[in-house]
Amino acid sequence: MTASIVGAPALAEEFVASQSKTVVETKKGSLVGALDDGIYSYLSVPYAHADRFMPAEEVAP
Secondary structure: OOOOOOOOOOOOHHHOOOOOOOEEEEOOEEEEOEEEOOEEEOOOOOOOEOOOOOOOEOOOO
């Protein structure tokens, strides 16, 4: 089953996790997740840094 959000860009194949693979590759590096009872968890993921009312800056790899 594939979910999509109207107006959202299609996800690249490298962002797909499976029962045997919880590591996903991004432009900024690898993310190691965990699969527990059918739920994928990726903790401590830095999304962006921004001061209040300022545009977000990209995270370092």
